[in-house]
Amino acid sequence: MxxxxxxxxxxxxxxxxxxxxxxxxxxxxxxxxxxxxxxxxxxxxxxxxxxxxxxxxxxxxxxxxxxxxxxxxxGDGPQLMAESGPKHWAMRRHEAMIDGILDSALGLVHEFRKPPEKHYDMWINRWGCAIDRSLSQLNNELDQIQGEISTAQIGLGAAIGYLNFRLSKKHWLEPYPELSAWYEEFSNRPSMRQTEPQ
Known part of the structure; x- marks a missing residue:
């Protein structure tokens, strides 16, 4: 492969x-x-x-x-996505929300690469607010995400890692201490350390 x-x-x-x-x-x-x-x-x-x-x-x-x-x-590792039922759809929902964070973050990264006079403030505000709302929601639903390793956890770890890597001027997790503590622990997993962006 x-x-x-x-x-x-x-x-x-x-x-x-x-x-x-x-x-x-x-x-x-x-x-x-x-x-x-x-x-x-x-x-x-x-x-x-x-x-x-x-x-x-x-x-x-x-x-x-x-x-x-x-x-x-x-793979032979643990099942990362529930196969069916309410848990499956809850995981799919979290997956979509987390991918939406990534989409918004990527939009911000591209926008901030432009000269300041060409920044489109409406989109910067829209993407930033979407990220904040989603992080707040995920913080409130952290009890549904914690536990055994899952697709949602992997996506959330990658999303927060990207915010820290490309958009670190804003302390995204500062309002969400529970989510921040979760990420601090999750980021120490070998899979996270091995894939850390350079």
């Missing part, structure tokens, strides 16, 4: 953490810059995005929830 990644991508990090937690070995990581090296990616993923998994005889999967679900289905 080959996993096309960027070390800075939180979406790729989710997949890398999942593979480690599931005990999947032998994945070759191929580092790709989707903007500067489209020829390495676009014929595999027409969306031109990472992560992208190549497996079997030229089969591909893309989008981090799909790749993580595939790893969950083939």
């Amino acid at each position: 080959k996993l096309l990644v960027s070390h800075a991508s939180p979406y790729a990090r989710k997949c890398r953490i999942t593979a480690i937690e599931k005990g999947i070995e032998g994945i070759e990581e191929v580092h790709v810059n989707p903007v500067d090296e489209p020829e390495k990616l676009n014929h595999i993923n027409p969306l031109g995005k990472i992560p992208c998994l190549i497996y079997g005889e030229g089969k591909t999967l893309f989008d981090s929830p799909v790749i993580c679900a595939y790893f969950d289905s083939i």
Whole structure:
């Protein structure tokens, strides 16, 4: 298997953490810059995005929830997503909320790369508020997320890690001490340490 990644991508990090937690070995990581090296990616993923998994005889999967679900289905580690019932849908809800944090954070990162006079304040405010509201909700529902390792925990760890990595000027977790304490403990997992962005 080959996993096309960027070390800075939180979406790729989710997949890398999942593979480690599931005990999947032998994945070759191929580092790709989707903007500067489209020829390495676009014929595999027409969306031109990472992560992208190549497996079997030229089969591909893309989008981090799909790749993580595939790893969950083939690895020997603990089941990360409940298979059915209310717990499954609660996990899917948290997964969507956490991916929304990542989408908003990525929007902020791209916006802040522009010269200040070209910043679009409406979008900066919209994305920032979406992140804050979601962190507040996750803090309030932390009892549903804590416990055995899960897809939600992996996504949340990657999302907070990305906020700290790319948007550290704002102390996102300061209003949420319970969530901050959870992340401090979770970030010490070997899978988190091995995939920390550089």
